[in-house]
Amino acid sequence: MNHFETSYSTHDGKKLYLQAWMPENPKASLLLVHGLGEHSGRYAHLVEKLVDAGVAVFTFDGRGHGKSAEGKISAYFDSYEDYLKDIDVLYGKAKNYLKGIPSFIYGHSMGGGLVAAYVLKYKPEATGVVLSSPAIKEAEGTSKILIALSGLMNRFLPKLKAVKLDISGVSRIPEEVEKYISDPLNYQENIPVRTGYELYQMMQFIQQNAGQFELPFLLIHGDSDRLTNPMGSVEFFKQAKSSDKTFKLFSGGYHELINDSDREEVMELIKNWVGDRI
Numbered sequence: 001m002n003h004f005e006t007s008y009s010t011h012d013g014k015k016l017y018l019q020a021w022m023p024e025n026p027k028a029s030l031l032l033v034h035g036l037g038e039h040s041g042r043y044a045h046l047v048e049k050l051v052d053a054g055v056a057v058f059t060f061d062g063r064g065h066g067k068s069a070e071g072k073i074s075a076y077f078d079s080y081e082d083y084l085k086d087i088d089v090l091y092g093k094a095k096n097y098l099k100g101i102p103s104f105i106y107g108h109s110m111g112g113g114l115v116a117a118y119v120l121k122y123k124p125e126a127t128g129v130v131l132s133s134p135a136i137k138e139a140e141g142t143s144k145i146l147i148a149l150s151g152l153m154n155r156f157l158p159k160l161k162a163v164k165l166d167i168s169g170v171s172r173i174p175e176e177v178e179k180y181i182s183d184p185l186n187y188q189e190n191i192p193v194r195t196g197y198e199l200y201q202m203m204q205f206i207q208q209n210a211g212q213f214e215l216p217f218l219l220i221h222g223d224s225d226r227l228t229n230p231m232g233s234v235e236f237f238k239q240a241k242s243s244d245k246t247f248k249l250f251s252g253g254y255h256e257l258i259n260d261s262d263r264e265e266v267m268e269l270i271k272n273w274v275g276d277r278i
Helices: 040-052 080-097 110-122 144-156 174-181 193-212 230-239 263-275
Strands: 002-009 015-022 028-033 055-060 103-108 128-132 161-163 217-222 245-250
Touching: 002 080, 015 040, 015 080, 028 040, 028 080, 028 110, 040 055, 040 263, 055 080, 080 103, 080 110, 080 193, 103 110, 110 128, 110 193, 128 263, 161 193, 193 230, 217 230, 217 263, 230 245, 245 263
Parallel strands: 028 055, 028 103, 103 128, 128 217, 217 245
Antiparallel strands: 002 015, 015 055
């Protein structure tokens, strides 16, 4: 397995950190989009299983995240539309690097929402999509006053740190939570107002357009996830037009299913689903 690192300059002058893992004889390519506050280096154990199955994995640290952050890690970005442009370019690069073989897109949490929105807006040619605990629907009972207030704050105080992420909800395994906390490339402060506002806009777009999703997809979520709403996945699965769609709701599962109690089953499911479509 060969590992490559490089960087990419975006349409608006940001520099993003990219990395890729290549099997000897790639049978497929996959672009992986990480979640809010984390970074692409946290997927090495999943990558290893995919590469063993002949899948070349391409990934990047998103705007304001990990090694792409300008200075201090902030988890801040101006527009989710900019993030979608990044995904479009990097997915195109992955496909062009390995032409003529099946290509997949994988997104976790915020990355899952971004990938769903990307597919709906850009209609890419992809063999399949994996959505892990995707951010598709806001928490049940979110106050309309709070939503209106966030719009006002977004306008005047976009970088104000607002919502706190519940890091203990990452995994049922205490060591995994500890690993998350001790990783200096993870953002652990309150999420900036603009980031939260943009993710809310993204989720509204997905909810309104889910019926137009047609690509084959695997959707996985834990029913005890406190960080993204499992009901968003349930509703998305019902509405999606795809003729090839699979949904697995893990009983008692927390947010990061590849780092949770059922991780071996989860990673085997992902590997087999992709492998069956190569």
